[in-house]
Amino acid sequence: MAEIKELSPELSDQIAAGEVIERPSSVVKELLENAIDAGSSQIKISFVEAGLREIVIEDNGSGIAPNQLDLAFRRHATSKISTKADLFKIRTLGFRGEALASISAVAHVAILTNTGGAAGVSATFADGRKLTQKPAAAKKGTRISVRDLFYNTPARLKYLKSETTETTKIIDIVNRIALSHPELKISLKSEKKDLLLTNGSGDLRQDMAHIYGRIVASQLIEFSGSDADFVITGLMTPPDITRANRNYISILLNGRYIKNFQLSKAIMAGYGSKIGLGKFPIFVLNIKLDPLLVDVNVHPTKQEVRLSKESSLSRLIINTVAKALERNSNSGDALTN
Numbered sequence: 001m002a003e004i005k006e007l008s009p010e011l012s013d014q015i016a017a018g019e020v021i022e023r024p025s026s027v028v029k030e031l032l033e034n035a036i037d038a039g040s041s042q043i044k045i046s047f048v049e050a051g052l053r054e055i056v057i058e059d060n061g062s063g064i065a066p067n068q069l070d071l072a073f074r075r076h077a078t079s080k081i082s083t084k085a086d087l088f089k090i091r092t093l094g095f096r097g098e099a100l101a102s103i104s105a106v107a108h109v110a111i112l113t114n115t116g117g118a119a120g121v122s123a124t125f126a127d128g129r130k131l132t133q134k135p136a137a138a139k140k141g142t143r144i145s146v147r148d149l150f151y152n153t154p155a156r157l158k159y160l161k162s163e164t165t166e167t168t169k170i171i172d173i174v175n176r177i178a179l180s181h182p183e184l185k186i187s188l189k190s191e192k193k194d195l196l197l198t199n200g201s202g203d204l205r206q207d208m209a210h211i212y213g214r215i216v217a218s219q220l221i222e223f224s225g226s227d228a229d230f231v232i233t234g235l236m237t238p239p240d241i242t243r244a245n246r247n248y249i250s251i252l253l254n255g256r257y258i259k260n261f262q263l264s265k266a267i268m269a270g271y272g273s274k275i276g277l278g279k280f281p282i283f284v285l286n287i288k289l290d291p292l293l294v295d296v297n298v299h300p301t302k303q304e305v306r307l308s309k310e311s312s313l314s315r316l317i318i319n320t321v322a323k324a325l326e327r328n329s330n331s332g333d334a335l336t337n
């Protein structure tokens with residue numbers, strides 16, 4: 001065996017970056033979440049060549065002060081939590097302090113940001129290190145450009161799917177995050193076309209119309225339910241509007257898009273035999289709960305979470321969905337009779 005050595009910060013950064021930044025859509029997700037955490041009301045995202053050549057995201061949030069920039073790009077440095085207790089009541093999308101460090105370890109990053117003062121600051125980063133920093137004119141908010149993703153990790157580049165697939169993944173994550181924040185104006189563009197533009201009205205149905213079309217949106221059934229621990233609300237298609245896979249089900253937990261097989265099973269159980277085998281609804285489920293009931297710190301990407309009381313939440317979902325469908329079919333009868 002060779003001698004044991006501590007890895008250089010550059011190498012350990014690159015290893016850690018691989019967990020958070022798997023593909024271009026991971027960059028988009030992390031930067032979009034940062035923009036939301038910064039209190040932005042308007043966020044513009046654009047990308048070139050499935051995000052591999054460039055991803056740009058511009059927000060009108062809090063900005064970063066010049067003397068905080070180095071920290072913002074340092075691993076495990078965050079403004080979002082500070083004590084152990086904070087870890088059990090996470091209200092922000094981020095808290096691990098890993099995204100900017102990870103992205104700058106595997107891409108060329110340029111940032112222009114201003115906290116609202118007279119002058120902003122611009123800086124560039126690569127290989128996890130700052131290359132330049134200087135004062136710069138800027139509006140309040142932050143603009144980050146990520147170029148040449150995975151230029152220094154060829155294996156990762158090879159593992160990526162086709163440009164079409166990677167583009168689809170970007171569109172998918174932006175759609176879901178837009179659905180979890182209808183109060184935000186979010187736009188997404190590729191070099192080829194406009195892919196999403198939400199108006200920030202706060203109306204979930206309008207956002208669903210942008211994403212799934214006006215006809216689907218007009219048919220959506222509103223539902224709400226609660227028990228001692230959870231409040232659930234959202235919109236769902238009636239059983240005759242379905243898709244061939246689960247990808248149209250979005251589960252949002254305190255404003256965070258998550259993946260949870262148990263909860264999507266509960267949704268399907270609520271439809272019961274009304275929906276055919278292998279068919280799935282278009283569904284947005286908003287769950288509000290005390291942050292104490294959920295552990296977000298399970299996986300670096302934070303899309304998997306551990307929920308206590310998952311089975312009582314499942315029951316609430318099944319009952320609420322079943323009731324909403326019953327109400328809807330009764331109101332349909334009333335119209336035809």
Ligand code: ADP
Nearest residue numbers: 034038072078079094095096097098099100142
């Ligand atoms: P985390 O989001 O987990 O805190 P990040 O690496 O994503 O970690 O960001 C580090 C810090 O940089 C954040 O805690 C925040 O203070 C700051 N930051 C990042 N993006 C923005 C942004 N768009 N606007 C304002 N501040 C930002």
Ligand code: MG
Nearest residue numbers: 030034094099
């Ligand atoms: Mg973050």
